[in-house]
Amino acid sequence: MKLLYSFLKDMKLASKSFYFYMELGIALIFVVVLLFIVPENPDPKMDVYAYIDLQGPYKTMTEEALSRENTDLIMLNSREEVKAELKGNRGSVGLVITQADDRIVYEYILQGYEGEKFRNILKTSTEAGFVSEAANYRSVTNVITLEEDTEKLSLRLNILPVFLAYNAAFMGLFIIAAYIFLDKEEGTIKAFAVTPARVWHYLLGKVGVILVSGLMSGLVATIFLAGLKANYLHLILLLIATNAFGSTVGLFIASFFNTMVKAMGWLYVIIIILSFSAVSYYLPAFSPLIIRILPSYPMLFAFRETLYDVGNTGYIYTNVLGFSAASVILFLLANYRFKKTLTV
Amino acid sequence: MIKVEGLYHSYTKNEKYAVQDLNFEIAKGEVLGFLGPSGAGKSTTQGVMTGLLQLQKGNVTVAGFDVRKISRTMFNKIGVSFEQSNVYGKLSGLENLEFYRKLFDVPTEDPKAMLELVGLDHVADQKAAEYSKGMKHRLTFVRSMLNKPELWFLDEPTTGLDPAIASQIKDIIKKKKEEGTTVFLTTHNMYVADALCDRVAFIIDGVIKLIDSPRNLKLQYGERLVEVEYREGDCLKKEKLSFLDRKDRSHLTEIVNAGNIEMMHTKEATLEEIFIKVTGRGLK
Numbered sequence: 083m084k085l086l087y088s089f090l091k092d093m094k095l096a097s098k099s100f101y102f103y104m105e106l107g108i109a110l111i112f113v114v115v116l117l118f119i120v121p122e123n124p125d126p127k128m129d130v131y132a133y134i135d136l137q138g139p140y141k142t143m144t145e146e147a148l149s150r151e152n153t154d155l156i157m158l159n160s161r162e163e164v165k166a167e168l169k170g171n172r173g174s175v176g177l178v179i180t181q182a183d184d185r186i187v188y189e190y191i192l193q194g195y196e197g198e199k200f201r202n203i204l205k206t207s208t209e210a211g212f213v214s215e216a217a218n219y220r221s222v223t224n225v226i227t228l229e230e231d232t233e234k235l236s237l238r239l240n241i242l243p244v245f246l247a248y249n250a251a252f253m254g255l256f257i258i259a260a261y262i263f264l265d266k267e268e269g270t271i272k273a274f275a276v277t278p279a280r281v282w283h284y285l286l287g288k289v290g291v292i293l294v295s296g297l298m299s300g301l302v303a304t305i306f307l308a309g310l311k312a313n314y315l316h317l318i319l320l321l322i323a324t325n326a327f328g329s330t331v332g333l334f335i336a337s338f339f340n341t342m343v344k345a346m347g348w349l350y351v352i353i354i355i356l357s358f359s360a361v362s363y364y365l366p367a368f369s370p371l372i373i374r375i376l377p378s379y380p381m382l383f384a385f386r387e388t389l390y391d392v393g394n395t396g397y398i399y400t401n402v403l404g405f406s407a408a409s410v411i412l413f414l415l416a417n418y419r420f421k422k423t424l425t426v
Numbered sequence: 427m428i429k430v431e432g433l434y435h436s437y438t439k440n441e442k443y444a445v446q447d448l449n450f451e452i453a454k455g456e457v458l459g460f461l462g463p464s465g466a467g468k469s470t471t472q473g474v475m476t477g478l479l480q481l482q483k484g485n486v487t488v489a490g491f492d493v494r495k496i497s498r499t500m501f502n503k504i505g506v507s508f509e510q511s512n513v514y515g516k517l518s519g520l521e522n523l524e525f526y527r528k529l530f531d532v533p534t535e536d537p538k539a540m541l542e543l544v545g546l547d548h549v550a551d552q553k554a555a556e557y558s559k560g561m562k563h564r565l566t567f568v569r570s571m572l573n574k575p576e577l578w579f580l581d582e583p584t585t586g587l588d589p590a591i592a593s594q595i596k597d598i599i600k601k602k603k604e605e606g607t608t609v610f611l612t613t614h615n616m617y618v619a620d621a622l623c624d625r626v627a628f629i630i631d632g633v634i635k636l637i638d639s640p641r642n643l644k645l646q647y648g649e650r651l652v653e654v655e656y657r658e659g660d661c662l663k664k665e666k667l668s669f670l671d672r673k674d675r676s677h678l679t680e681i682v683n684a685g686n687i688e689m690m691h692t693k694e695a696t697l698e699e700i701f702i703k704v705t706g707r708g709l710k
Contacts, residue, residue, distance in 0.1 A: 083528070084528070084529055087525065087528040087529065088529075091514075091517075091525045094516075094517065094521070095514060095516050095517065098516045099516070268512060268513075268514070268515065269508065269510055269511075269512025270512050270513065270514055272478055272508060272512055273506075273508070273512050273513070273526070273566075273569065274529075275477070275478055276476050276477070276478065276501055276504070276506040277501050277526060277529035277530060278498040278499060278501045278502050278529060278530060278531055279498070279529040280498055422480060
């Protein structure tokens with residue numbers, strides 16, 4: 083019962099504090115941004131500003147060939163016009179095609195940020211375009227994929243796991259520490275410490291508050307963005323386990339410090355390190371061991387699994403169990419430390 | 427109720443002790459005052475006895491419990507009032523008391539009655555953050571009474587309160603004392619100590635210099651004089667007469683018999699004067 087009273091008191095206090103609404107507010111901002119700014123599936127076409135200085139059939143053939151490409155071709159009247167338009171549209175390329183001594187000269191005008199790989203693709207695809215027009219051309223390229231039926235998530239849903247991991251799961255890391263240091267500052271921890279209630283009642287009450295706000299923000303974002311597509315049972319289990327993990331990491335770190343200012347540096351470093359796994363999440367080709375061992379790495383993929391029509395249940399439950407077990411261990415360690423340091 | 431033997435405590439965990447070699451006992455129903463200036467070690471001693479500070483060296487028994495391995499049930503028997511008010515500012519006074527009473531495993535006082543006792547009933551539903559400093563202090567004080575403690579730790583219970591409220595608080599402590607509550611009271615206010623304590627301990631720089639009853643201390647360190655102002659004809663006379671001198675005693679009898687006394691005071695020392703005499707330092 084003491085745990086329940088402690089939790090209810092903390093919920094009442096949290097409902098009157100900024101931190102509680104901050105997480106929910108961020109969730110709503112995230113939803114608005116994704117729904118109204120980020121396209122569900124971005125158009126892969128690239129604007130091409132072209133100036134074609136060719137005569138007769140060459141001009142018609144070239145224009146037809148270009149229109150078959152996956153690009154928005156905008157025809158202009160001079161090289162200068164192409165350059166001017168490029169300045170106003172950073173996601174575009176310029177193309178100038180001229181004729182010199184019976185040769186067609188392709189000239190690409192780039193923005194400057196494009197890498198060598200992109201330049202090579204342009205060059206190779208232009209050359210391949212000409213080769214494929216030859217009468218005896220026969221394609222020898224054959225692409226096969228290991229997982230034929232892999233479900234592709236929309237861009238919005240692909241971003242959602244990152245939000246779930248860093249807002250719903252790891253935001254608690256900061257907030258639980260803030261709650262504890264606020265209590266220390268107010269001195270109410272000392273008053274609590276001279277009652278028969280135990281330190282773990284106090285700590286678990288706080289974990290409960292973080293869990294409620296984490297579940298709320300996670301579910302709000304998922305309901306708006308994924309609707310009925312998500313597996314909510316799996317999502318809730320995963321949110322509980324990962325949120326508890328985030329909170330207990332925060333508790334453990336906070337147990338070594340007596341002010342938020344002193345703890346802030348470590349909390350910040352931990353969040354930054356955990357955020358590295360987002361790079362591998364978006365660029366699967368870059369996933370070195372040092373990133374794969376970060377807890378946020380499997381967390382991101384487990385959240386993604388809950389959004390598939392048929393998610394990898396085994397992977398989700400492995401994560402639920404793993405994060406739950408880690409939370410229990412971290413909570414016991416934090417409880418042990420706080421018994422000595424809570425009132426100091 | 428309390429037994430302290432060879433208590434040392436260092437915040438820096440070295441030889442720089444906040445309190446050192448403290449030895450004292452408090453009997454059941456007794457009120458012991460720890461009298462000393464700020465930083466003398468009063469709150470540190472209370473901190474160790476209430477488990478807020480870890481016992482580093484020495485032996486401390488509180489209400490039959492060894493504080494080295496504190497049992498949570500000990501806190502059903504003790505009440506702790508802090509020098510710095512520490513209430514939840516976002517909760518009302520009543521909500522603060524309602525929450526804390528639920529943490530005890532023993533019958534508790536009615537929070538509303540407690541608020542009424544210290545004159546906070548009219549702001550019971552107001553957020554504690556909106557209370558004045560004195561009101562917060564009273565809320566902290568009355569919270570320590572919720573579990574009807576057998577042993578009551580009071581850290582500067584009247585500090586920062588206006589005289590009327592301070593007097594009210596003193597009356598509550600006196601009443602609890604009459605009911606048999608044991609009290610450990612830390613203060614730098616000699617009047618509070620004099621009015622409430624069966625014994626006082628003078629502590630300075632973490633060392634107890636002396637423990638005795640206020641009466642014994644006054645007898646031991648005070649001057650046995652009486653100062654008298656009386657009228658003789660049209661003349662107002664003022665004299666200091668010793669109880670120890672036979673001539674002075676018979677002169678005092680004459681003055682009393684003449685019946686023209688306007689003012690008369692015994693000149694026993696105050697606790698503050700004795701403190702200064704014993705420690706060479708003031709209480710501020």
